[in-house]
Structure formats: C-alpha cells, structure tokens
Amino acid sequence: MCGYCGCGHDHEHTHEHEHDHAHDSRIIQIEQDILGENQRFADQNRAYFAKNHIVALNLMSSPGSGKTTLLIETIRALKQRCAISVIEGDQQTDLDAKRIAETGVPVLQINTGKACHLDAHRIGHALGDLALSNNSVLFIENVGNLVCPALFDLGEKAKIVILSVTEGDDKPLKYPHMFAEASLMIINKIDLLPYVSFNxxxxxxxxxxxxxxxxxxxxxxxxxxxxxxxxxxxxxxxNKKITT
Amino acid sequence: MHELTLCFNLIRILEQTANSASPPITRIKTVWLEIGELAGIDLDAIRFSFPIAATHSLAKDATLKIKTQAGQALCHNCDKNVTLSSLLAPCSICGQYNYTITQGKVFRVIRMETI
Known part of the structure; x- marks a missing residue:
C-alpha cells in the first residue's frame, strides 16, 4: 500500500508530486433514496389495491395493545357487511393467524424472523398467496413495535396506531414518528380506565x-x-370517503 | 433497530451501482449519506449497523460520512418556514404545533468513493 496517502496503490516512487488519486479512486454519484426500493414495492401494492378496490389498513402498536382481540371483534361485527382478509405480522409463531382464522376470514401469517417490521416486498408476496376479493378490506397487523414500522410504507390506504390505556398517555410524545404517520389513533382497553392513571x-x-x-x-x-x-x-x- | 435493515438496503444499492460500473470496482472506500433530522433514523445506530451490514460486501471497512439535513416546517399560524429540531418542537415563532413539515425526512446515499 502506498505509505504516503494510504491509497492502496503499490508503486515505487517518491512522493514529491501532488497527485489527485485519480490513478485509483473514483467518485460515483448515486443520489438514491435508501427506502426507494421499499417505496417502489409499496407503490405496486397501492396500485393493486386501487385496481381491485381493496382498502388496505396498516395496524400498528406496541406488543400487547390488544390489536388482535380488537381485530377479531371488528371482523365479527363487520364480516356480514363487507369481505375481509388479514395479514398477520409477527417475528415468530402463527398464534395470531390461528385466532383470526377462527372467525372464518382468509388470513396469512408472515414471520419476519429477525426483522422488527413488515415491508412492502413481503406484503407483495402475501398478496400473491392471499386471493383477495374485489371491494374488500385488508387488515395488515404489523409487528408489535411503536418505532420501526412507522418508516415502511406498505401501500396501505391508512396507517392506524392502537394505544392501550395500560401503556400510558405519554406514548405519542415518546414515539412521535408513529403518531405523526398515522391517520387514526385508537385508544383501546378503555374498560380499564378506572384502574389506571391514563388521561x-x-x-x-x-x-x-x-x-x-x-x-x-x-x-x-x-x-x-x-x-x-x-x-x-x-x-x-x-366507501372511499376517507382521504389520507 | 430498523437501522440494520436500512443499512442492508444501502449495501444493496452500493453493490448494484458497483456491479454496473465500468471498469469494475473492487472496493468501496467511502460512502456519503444524507439523513434528515426528522427522518426517524438514529445516526449512531446507522454507524453501528453499517459495518455489520457491510461485512461480506465491497463496502467492507468503508468509511461512512453523514451529512444531516435540518428539519423545516411551514407554520400555518405564522405562514412562515421555521426550523424544526424534532417532531415534538413547536413553531419557534408562535409556540404552536399547527405546521406541515417541509424538510428533514430525507434518507439517501449521495455518492461513493471506490477503487
């Protein structure tokens, strides 16, 4: 290696010259959004949803906020009025998918393994596996995490953040990116309000x-x-009255 | 820890760029990023994750240079662009939160120095 400038070039000469390192290094302009690839997949998903009149909703929360239980009650209340499908995201297990399957709606479990969020590419594959009906609602239950999922557009119509009263009323300030991205906040487990200090x-x-x-x-x-x-x-x- | 995922995305972009370059690139020495202060990306976590993501890539041992982009918002009360240091900061003029973010969410790779 060149001991003068550390440029990795093997050469035997003295260094009285002022070279600009053009003999070795090159600067390559890239100018690319690092989330660009996810965005391309999200745009594809969004186009698919629009073409088939599917309302996709990205449900996000901490672990244990009651997302799956709320979803089950929602499906029971709504399934006679519109077609519903569910994509479940968890790092491991298909426990949630089994619970949703008991309601009778189509469900697909995605295990993200080490990843802390769903991404648009995984959703695209799931759409291939789940035969969604036209004019239906697709719930995407993201990995329980109030941080990372906020950054990854899945192609959904709206992001919904669910916050349970046992978690504390200060969560919107502690995890502002999640709440900044969401169109709707659901404050869940309100039956427990008498027992917790949640304002x-x-x-x-x-x-x-x-x-x-x-x-x-x-x-x-x-x-x-x-x-x-x-x-x-x-x-x-x-009915497409909500713009996000 | 989405920063590790983001670093894997970054490595993919760098290698795709390197693979399509002529003459061939054998090593990536330096990578310049631009990260907005409101992007939800922790700079220390990026610096920690980058060498891990780069281990088996052309960018192994590459130096990361990060330029930050300040946050900015259009305050609807003041009708002015104001600097915003975080999503929790009020408008620096009126002290309210009635604004739309106009800058500071960027997360991109600008260029790389290669051999």
Missing part, C-alpha cells in the same frame, strides 16, 4: 401536537364500547 384528553392533546390531523377513536374489545363508531369509520374508508 385520555392529555393523550389526545399529545397526539395532535405531533399530528394535528390525526383522528381519534376509543374502544374496548371486551365491553364492545366504541366498536360501532370504529366500524363506521371502516365502512366510510371502504
């Missing part, structure tokens, strides 16, 4: 601070409180 108004104020346009619903999958307005929101999205 609903404060939580909504925090969420609107990072995202003034975020819509808010409150639900309990156990008592069914708020399930009807949530179903109305979904049917409105299904």
């Amino acid at each position: 609903v108004e404060q939580c909504i104020e925090y969420a609107k601070r990072v995202n003034p346009h975020i819509a808010v619903l409150q639900t309990s999958a156990t008592t069914h409180q708020g399930i009807a307005p949530w179903c109305d929101w979904l049917l409105e999205a299904h």
Whole structure:
C-alpha cells in the first residue's frame, strides 16, 4: 500500500508530486433514496389495491395493545357487511393467524424472523398467496413495535396506531414518528380506565401536537364500547370517503 | 433497530451501482449519506449497523460520512418556514404545533468513493 496517502496503490516512487488519486479512486454519484426500493414495492401494492378496490389498513402498536382481540371483534361485527382478509405480522409463531382464522376470514401469517417490521416486498408476496376479493378490506397487523414500522410504507390506504390505556398517555410524545404517520389513533382497553392513571384528553392533546390531523377513536374489545363508531369509520374508508 | 435493515438496503444499492460500473470496482472506500433530522433514523445506530451490514460486501471497512439535513416546517399560524429540531418542537415563532413539515425526512446515499 502506498505509505504516503494510504491509497492502496503499490508503486515505487517518491512522493514529491501532488497527485489527485485519480490513478485509483473514483467518485460515483448515486443520489438514491435508501427506502426507494421499499417505496417502489409499496407503490405496486397501492396500485393493486386501487385496481381491485381493496382498502388496505396498516395496524400498528406496541406488543400487547390488544390489536388482535380488537381485530377479531371488528371482523365479527363487520364480516356480514363487507369481505375481509388479514395479514398477520409477527417475528415468530402463527398464534395470531390461528385466532383470526377462527372467525372464518382468509388470513396469512408472515414471520419476519429477525426483522422488527413488515415491508412492502413481503406484503407483495402475501398478496400473491392471499386471493383477495374485489371491494374488500385488508387488515395488515404489523409487528408489535411503536418505532420501526412507522418508516415502511406498505401501500396501505391508512396507517392506524392502537394505544392501550395500560401503556400510558405519554406514548405519542415518546414515539412521535408513529403518531405523526398515522391517520387514526385508537385508544383501546378503555374498560380499564378506572384502574389506571391514563388521561385520555392529555393523550389526545399529545397526539395532535405531533399530528394535528390525526383522528381519534376509543374502544374496548371486551365491553364492545366504541366498536360501532370504529366500524363506521371502516365502512366510510371502504366507501372511499376517507382521504389520507 | 430498523437501522440494520436500512443499512442492508444501502449495501444493496452500493453493490448494484458497483456491479454496473465500468471498469469494475473492487472496493468501496467511502460512502456519503444524507439523513434528515426528522427522518426517524438514529445516526449512531446507522454507524453501528453499517459495518455489520457491510461485512461480506465491497463496502467492507468503508468509511461512512453523514451529512444531516435540518428539519423545516411551514407554520400555518405564522405562514412562515421555521426550523424544526424534532417532531415534538413547536413553531419557534408562535409556540404552536399547527405546521406541515417541509424538510428533514430525507434518507439517501449521495455518492461513493471506490477503487
């Protein structure tokens, strides 16, 4: 290696000259978005959904927020009114897919292995495996994680963040990227409000601070409180009245 | 830790670029990135993940140079562009949160130096 400039070039000469290293190194302009590949797959998914009139919704939350239970109650309330399919994302196991399958709707489990989020490429493959009906709703239950999934567009119509009252009302400030990306925040497990110190108004104020346009619903999958307005929101999205 | 995934994406872009270059590239020495302050990407996590993602690639031992892009938002109260250091920051003029982010979410590879 050249001991003068460390350029990796084997040569025997003195270094009184001022070379510009053009003999070895090259600068190559790239100018590419690093998430560009994911974006291309997301655009393909979005075009597929639009062509087939499918409303895809990306459900995101921490682990244990009650996403799957809420989804099961939602499917039970809605499945007579529109066709529903589900993609379940977890690092491991098909436990959630088995629970969803009991409702009778088509479901596909994606195990991300080491990855902490779903990406548009995996969703594209899942769309090939799940024969989705036209004019249907597709729920994509992302890996439980309030950080990473926020960055990966899947081609969905809307991102929905679910926050349960046992997690604390300050989560929108602690994980602002997730709440900034979501069109709707669902405050879940509201039947537990009497037992925890969760200030609903404060939580909504925090969420609107990072995202003034975020819509808010409150639900309990156990008592069914708020399930009807949530179903109305979904049917409105299904009827393409909700722009995101 | 999405930064590791992002670094694998980055390595793929670098190798695709290197493979289509003529004359052939044997090693990537330096990589320049631009990362927005509002992009949701941790710079230290990128610096930590990059060598791991690069281990079996042409970019093994490459130096990473990161330029940051400041966050900016259009405040709808003030009708002005203001600097925004985080998603939690209010408008620096009116102290409110009624704004639209206009800059600071970039995450791209600008160029590389190769041998």
